[in-house]
Amino acid sequence: MTLLAVEDLTVDLPAADRAVRLVDGATFRLRAGESLGVVGESGSGKTMTALALMGLQPPLARVGGSIRFEGRELVGLDEDAMRRIRGDRIAMIFQEPMTALNPLVRVGAQVAEPLVLHRGMSRRAAGAEAARLLAHVRLADPERAARAYPFELSGGERQRAMIAMAIGCSPRLVIADEPTTALDVTVQARILALLDGLRAESGMALILVSHDLAVVAGHCDRVAVMYGGLILESGPTDVVLRRSRNPYTRALLEARPEPGAPRGARLKTIPGSPPHHRDVGPGCPFAGRCALTLDVCRSARPPAIAFAAGHVSRCFRAAELEDAA
């Protein structure tokens, strides 16, 4: 069953002279219980895509296209109806658990807040439920964590509390925006394992936004690679990773450190730097850094070309790129 169908999503931010397109024609689907990784460098539009799904884009930004969630169109939905979906049907986990929690409010009360809001629970009942949720995300001492203020917890504990807050109302979709970027590598692995476990037991779908291809590869059924506001390639994770049909994805894969590589060996890099969204021309945003650029790449947006198993690549030369990775 399709839980979320995003069709040609655009986010425009009005600037001094003209609108700047931050997300350009994002299209993807998510079934219940499925996980989608959205990968991209900073400024690629991945966070803006996530915020648009929540209806939390910046006040002046305009969202176009279609977001159908549980059969309901979210683009243009009035704020009151959107507010009832947020935190209840769709929840979000943010990058920095230190700053994403209110420093003045006890963790338990913050975890309880969505329950009071969406379930109409009394503060006392929600507080008890919050302690249960904190135990559920395997915080060592949930009673203590509930009474603690955010600054009294470690980074990993705070992120677990964030997750407890997100899953309180049993959302059907959880969007995690770089949930482990601010954490140590070992803590990172445990948080990701926790998210996997919660998804398996509750059947919620997960969108994992990350700049780290390895994180996404290990934890997502499907992956979407974003660059300059465009989803350049998407499809089942193993297909995209093994048989990528997009030069940008391939460049990213080649830039990964390889186990067993000789000590001191230099990592491959992509020459140049990503374009600022103001400088994205009419063509492919990657054209300036791509080794395979044709004249047409600079003058027209590459079309989305579909391959087997829901594999889609936006590249004029996608058909030529076969099994080369």
Place this chain on the structure above:
Amino acid sequence: MALFLLQRLAVLAATLVVASLVVFAVMEILPGDAAETMLGPTATPEAVAALSHKLGLDLPLSVRYARWIAGLARGDLGVSAAYGSAIAPLIGASLLVSLPLAAMAMALAAAIALAAGVYAADRRGRAGDAAVMGLTQIGLAVPNFWLAILMVIVFAVTLRLVPAGGFPGWGDPARAVAALILPAIALGVAQAAILTRVTRSALLEALNEDYMRTARAKGLSRRAALWRHALPNALVPVLTIMGLQFANLIAGAIVVENVFVLPGLGRLMLQSISNRDTLVVEDGVMLIAVLVIGLNFLVDVACAAIDPRLRQRAA
């Protein structure tokens, strides 16, 4: 919290000792004394010396400081050289005017600042915000004595709504409050302007924090998130400024008290300084210091009650 309170109390006591030394030293350095001023320029040196002896002005510094502090501790503020009466009731009567006046001005400023500050922050960069900011500029630029005179002309002389000046005493509370309304407005407007700007900028800072996005993602409306999550975080700087303002209102109301002929602490201080009534000035200034330091203590405690990180840092 107990450790925090203990620490703050120790700081409070130390500050009071330093303040008393400064107050005493400054009054010693001032030229002229009560005996000379009371007897006038034609007095013989012998007469001045005799009066000085009678007033205890010829005793050594350390003895007079010790006597003064011991007196203060007992609640005995001494006798005014100029009025020849006990100082405690003198200052007490002036406080009955100054404290309610400061409280009214502060309440007015806080009410305006909270409403206008939240309104402006919520509409950042829009017309409403610009209008509020413009009004605060005017509020800051208008001198309080000018505003006081203007209000006397409009509300007391022309419209006859409130008295133009004087203070009837608290025997009739309604009339007493009426006499303080215009002075409170004259004093409060500038404080309201300052506090509005502080509230707005503290709120804007809080609104930009990540936890506000979390609050929205939970399903709180923009307004609910502002009141529940942003405002408490903006309160610490606002309270700190309010503490300073209240102290300022008690000690700095001299000009407005003169315009409205109010027998407040400011006027008493001014008169006592020109009379070289050293002991009254020392007691008055010391009292103001106690109020200011006590108020700052209360503000510190209130801030720590709001922000758990402040309690932690102190411990």
